[in-house]
Amino acid sequence: MDPRTTVINKRLQRTGRIIAVSSGKGGVGKSLVATTLALELAQKGCRVGLFDLDFTSPSTHLIMGAAENVLPEEDKGIIPPVVEGLAYMSLIHFSGDHAAPLRGADVSNALVELLAVTQWGDLDFLVLDMPPGIGDAVLDLVRLVKRIEFLIVTTPSRLAFETVKKQIRLLQELNVPIIGVVENMKMNMADDIEQETGKLGVKFLAGIPYDPMVEDAIGDVEKLRGTAIAKRLREVAAKNITQ
Numbered sequence: 056m057d058p059r060t061t062v063i064n065k066r067l068q069r070t071g072r073i074i075a076v077s078s079g080k081g082g083v084g085k086s087l088v089a090t091t092l093a094l095e096l097a098q099k100g101c102r103v104g105l106f107d108l109d110f111t112s113p114s115t116h117l118i119m120g121a122a123e124n125v126l127p128e129e130d131k132g133i134i135p136p137v138v139e140g141l142a143y144m145s146l147i148h149f150s151g152d153h154a155a156p157l158r159g160a161d162v163s164n165a166l167v168e169l170l171a172v173t174q175w176g177d178l179d180f181l182v183l184d185m186p187p188g189i190g191d192a193v194l195d196l197v198r199l200v201k202r203i204e205f206l207i208v209t210t211p212s213r214l215a216f217e218t219v220k221k222q223i224r225l226l227q228e229l230n231v232p233i234i235g236v237v238e239n240m241k242m243n244m245a246d247d248i249e250q251e252t253g254k255l256g257v258k259f260l261a262g263i264p265y266d267p268m269v270e271d272a273i274g275d276v277e278k279l280r281g282t283a284i285a286k287r288l289r290e291v292a293a294k295n296i297t298q
């Protein structure tokens with residue numbers, strides 16, 4: 056057994072809820088939802104960490120407009136820098152704007168290593184921005200982090216929801232808690248995703264409209280807080296996460 060796996064749960068002992076923002080499908084808005092949710096929780100006065108686990112395509116630093124050269128400190132592990140009030144970890148601290156060409160096993164290894172060495176300190180919430188898919192990162196986290204919970208993001212498209220359905224069934228089989236489903240980039244009032252989510256026995260948390268102003272808010276946290284996305288996630292946080 057890898058000794059780092061025992062260390063991980065010890066490291067996360069002082070972390071409250073650990074929320075993986077995930078989707079079987081790519082490009083549905085996971086990073087935007089994870090970052091905005093973390094910022095909203097921090098705005099409410101919670102102590103929040105944000106961990107970008109999309110090692111091949113990290114983007115939470117771009118969403119927050121964070122400098123790439125903020126370096127974590129080292130002291131019996133790695134202490135994440137504070138960015139926009141969040142304890143923030145990303146592979147960009149180490150690789151800058153260079154691609155991190157990692158194969159599957161290397162990704163798993165980097166994930167285990169970072170989980171084992173990061174000193175999050177006392178947190179109420181640790182939000183994880185997951186890479187797309189139901190692959191290694193999801194399976195590694197479920198195996199390694201005992202208290203992990205999932206917040207699933209989908210779009211109204213059947214192409215996204217069919218994959219999300221599979222992911223939900225997999226997590227249910229593995230007895231992993233699912234906080235609920237967020238339907239992002241909604242263009243109309245259709246409620247079929249909400250219905251289908253209910254049939255799976257999972258809570259439908261919110262529909263988030265497609266907001267053309269989002270692109271302008273990328274890299275500007277104040278603008279981001281003014282978007283429809285932030286407003287809906289503020290409600291989700293109050294009703295389903297901090298209560």
Ligand SMILES: Nc1ncnc2c1ncn2[C@@H]1O[C@H](COP(=O)(O)OP(=O)(O)OP(=O)(O)O)[C@@H](O)[C@H]1O
Nearest residue numbers: 081082083084085086087187240264265266267269
């Ligand atoms: N509600 C929304 N309205 C408008 N644009 C949005 C919305 N949500 C996300 N986007 C945009 O859609 C794109 C994809 O979002 P994001 O990068 O957060 O998705 P992702 O699921 O993390 O993607 P990946 O699978 O590559 O990690 C981005 O350009 C983002 O700004």
Ligand SMILES: [Mg+2]
Nearest residue numbers: 085086109114
């Ligand atoms: Mg992403």
